[in-house]
Amino acid sequence: MIARLLNWLDRRTGILRGTLAVLLEPIPGGPRWRHVWGTLLALVFATQIVTGFFLWTGYSASAQTAWESVYYLEHEIGGGWFLRGLHHFTAQLLVVLLVVHLVTLVLSRAYTAPRELSFWLVLILVPLFVGMSVTGWLLPFDQRAYWAARVPLNLLGLTPVLGPALQQALIGGPEVGHLTLTRFLALHAGLLPLLIGGILLLHLHLLFRERVAAPAPRPSSGRPYWPEQACLDAFAFALALALLVVVVLVTGGAGLGAPADPSQEYSAARPEWLFLFLYQFLKLFPGPAEIWGAVVLPSLVFLVFVAMPWIGRSARGHALNVILVMSLLLGAVVLTGAAWFADSRDRDYRAAVAQARVEGDRARLLAGSPAGIPAAGALALTRGDPLLRGPRLFASYCAGCHRFDGHDGLGRIPGEAPSASDLKGFAGRAWLAGLLDPERVDSAHYFGGTRFKEGRMVRFVKRDVAGFTPEQKAELQSVIVALSAEAALPRQRALERDDAGRIAAGRAAMANEVMRCTECHKFHEHDDEPVGPDLTGYGSRAWLVDFIGDPAHVRFYGRRNDRMPGYAVDQVLDAEAIGLIADWLREDWYTPEP
Amino acid sequence: MLNDPNQANELTRRPFLKRVLALLLGTIAFLPPLAAGVSAFLHPLRRGAGAGTLLRVTTLAALPEDGTPRRFPVMASRRNAWTRSPHEPLGAVFLRRTGPETAEALHAVCPHAGCQVVFASETRDFQCPCHKSSFDLAGRISQANSPSPRDMDTLELEIRDREIWIRFQNFRSGSVRKIPV
Known part of the structure; x- marks a missing residue:
């Protein structure tokens, strides 16, 4: 029955006879391991079509949905991370296989007539694969994708005449945005695979045709493709897939950083390792010379490859081709090594990579929080997160004078000494205990760098507190606990629930003859002409927002304010940014329930 | 046949x-x-390069007296194909005081390949993390054989009532001349 059906199909189309003729035609020299590269390339490409198709079914190309859909795929869809990881690493293997195939074609001199067309087809695959990589990188639309994709786009713009227009058409406007993603996706999942698939089919067809129409003398005893060579091909393919599965499992997939933010610098931008040699190569062409490294030389090398079938006609020409290919390979290896070496010794780069990892983890944590990703996109989450934005804002606006645990919020130690207090743990019990410690109150950690170094508060701590009896010291501890409770810090919530009695005692003690807080400070109902900052709600979000917004307000330092700008009244920061700094200092940010 | x-x-x-x-x-x-x-x-391609509109970035008070540059996001309504956001960062600038009443604005993007440069407080210069271009405080190339083909891009700046307004524009990366896009 099946045989009859096949026969009918064959009579109508001739497909079976044609396929069998190819499969059963003797291969000159018989099956060989070195014949696997072409087929392997096609088979591995076929897996990309499969994984790519299923990725496509879950992908949404726009600035508000690209990262979000990839996040959903990675974390919500069962096995999504594996699917994407497989696609990611198979793409890298594919480039490696293309290079290997090209090199074996040159080494085995399989590029001269009548096989030059077959060779050129492989050659055309090189820019097409580069196009696939570049378009594919951008699609996850995380910080790395965004900043890494800018570089090839900029290099495209360097190309004379058509470059700038082509660049703008690909980007779809003056900046990377929705249209860049839709265009890149159309190229990545539509046009480019169609071209590559067509070329691979044509290339395979030519490979088989060459075996059939091998130059005389025709081997009489060559064994056919089926089943021995097919077996070798299948084995190589299985091996490649096994390797890929191991790599995906070991690495945990392709990974996803924080969502792309054009306003947020990303200092960890590097191309994929496969293209690292080009990155290093471009460093050799400073400034206006860049066009040589980015456009002219690669084009010349490509043209030499195109001319190889003619150059290689003579034995000497072939030797020249081999030397060129080998030196290019060696050059790529050396440049890759140099790039790796330079980056491994670059402290700033390593810090940037670590920071990028932290930000990626945080972005994914926020996206996975019960609130989830809003319709406006994940950028709304990361931009509104105190833990992500706080340190950056602090580093830009506060670290000129203040420190955070000795650094600028981002872990960098500024060159000059701090000229205002260290705000790590501000209004917390430990921080206040340090402020009320005669040894520390006038250190650089607190008032040492400010005009208050000689002020009344410092004098009070250094004279009065230093002379406290043990009982008075215990009472001071209660005052600290009470004052710290004003801040209602999330991290002290549990402590304060247990210390309710002590807090009440401390609050009462603040007005007594020994503690004398309310002599200078306003505290709830007490306000005997305050000269120091209002302690009502000290360190709470509202207090901090008001203070940062206008420290020279009568409620705070008034005319005695020392250098600190009014971030709201001077219009330095908007309310959102001030709120983020306050939340960050208070360590008030989303943390998952344990 | x-x-x-x-x-x-x-x-x-x-x-x-x-x-x-x-x-x-x-x-x-x-x-x-x-x-x-x-x-x-x-x-x-049919849309010409925008001349950029004047945007308020901050006030003079926000700039350190000692001329240290500070990075500011440039916020404006931004159109991305079919969506418009009323208040979105278009990019960033470095502002620096050049006198009691004067300031200078530099585009925060490296003219080489479009990465965001950072201000290194230890060396007091701008450094690009991607290809290691460095620029002095005024944004001029400060190294021999810089990867960057031109100095950092200055932006038109106006001070009105001690508020800093900037005509924000992007420029083509990698070219020797400063070409608006």
């Missing part, structure tokens, strides 16, 4: 005009869909 001598003869006898017509009509029939598609694809 062409090897069949009878058919080959017949082909040569066929009027030349018909063959030309067949090719021509076929091509013409294919043109409208192709032209429509290409025209839509190239639409972004």
Whole structure:
């Protein structure tokens, strides 16, 4: 029955006879391991079509949905991370296989007539694969994708005449945005695979045709493709897939950083390792010379490859081709090594990579929080997160004078000494205990760098507190606990629930003859002409927002304010940014329930 | 098929005009869909470079007296194809005081490959993390053989009532000249 059906199909189309003729035609020299590269390339490409198709079914190309859909795929869809990881690493293997195939074609001199067309087809695959990589990188639309994709786009713009227009058409406007993603996706999942698939089919067809129409003398005893060579091909393919599965499992997939933010610098931008040699190569062409490294030389090398079938006609020409290919390979290896070496010794780069990892983890944590990703996109989450934005804002606006645990919020130690207090743990019990410690109150950690170094508060701590009896010291501890409770810090919530009695005692003690807080400070109902900052709600979000917004307000330092700008009244920061700094200092940010 | 001598003869006898017509009509029939598609694809090219509007960035008070540059996001309503955000960072600038009442603005993007430069407080210069270009406080290239083809891009700046306004624009990366995009 099946045989009859096949026969009918064959009579109508001739497909079976044609396929069998190819499969059963003797291969000159018989099956060989070195014949696997072409087929392997096609088979591995076929897996990309499969994984790519299923990725496509879950992908949404726009600035508000690209990262979000990839996040959903990675974390919500069962096995999504594996699917994407497989696609990611198979793409890298594919480039490696293309290079290997090209090199074996040159080494085995399989590029001269009548096989030059077959060779050129492989050659055309090189820019097409580069196009696939570049378009594919951008699609996850995380910080790395965004900043890494800018570089090839900029290099495209360097190309004379058509470059700038082509660049703008690909980007779809003056900046990377929705249209860049839709265009890149159309190229990545539509046009480019169609071209590559067509070329691979044509290339395979030519490979088989060459075996059939091998130059005389025709081997009489060559064994056919089926089943021995097919077996070798299948084995190589299985091996490649096994390797890929191991790599995906070991690495945990392709990974996803924080969502792309054009306003947020990303200092960890590097191309994929496969293209690292080009990155290093471009460093050799400073400034206006860049066009040589980015456009002219690669084009010349490509043209030499195109001319190889003619150059290689003579034995000497072939030797020249081999030397060129080998030196290019060696050059790529050396440049890759140099790039790796330079980056491994670059402290700033390593810090940037670590920071990028932290930000990626945080972005994914926020996206996975019960609130989830809003319709406006994940950028709304990361931009509104105190833990992500706080340190950056602090580093830009506060670290000129203040420190955070000795650094600028981002872990960098500024060159000059701090000229205002260290705000790590501000209004917390430990921080206040340090402020009320005669040894520390006038250190650089607190008032040492400010005009208050000689002020009344410092004098009070250094004279009065230093002379406290043990009982008075215990009472001071209660005052600290009470004052710290004003801040209602999330991290002290549990402590304060247990210390309710002590807090009440401390609050009462603040007005007594020994503690004398309310002599200078306003505290709830007490306000005997305050000269120091209002302690009502000290360190709470509202207090901090008001203070940062206008420290020279009568409620705070008034005319005695020392250098600190009014971030709201001077219009330095908007309310959102001030709120983020306050939340960050208070360590008030989303943390998952344990 | 062409090897069949009878058919080959017949082909040569066929009027030349018909063959030309067949090719021509076929091509013409294919043109409208192709032209429509290409025209839509190239639409972004028809929009000229924007001159940029003046945007308020901050106040003079926000700039350190000692001339240390500070990075500010440039916020404005931003249109990304089919969406418009009322208050979105367009990019960032470094502002630096050059006198009690004067300031200077530099685009925070490296003219080389479009990465965001950072201000290094230890060396007091701008450094690009991508290809290690460095620029002095005024944004001038400060190293021999800089990867960057030009100095950092200055932006038009106006001070109105101690508020700093900037004409924010992007420029083409990698070119020696400063070409707005």
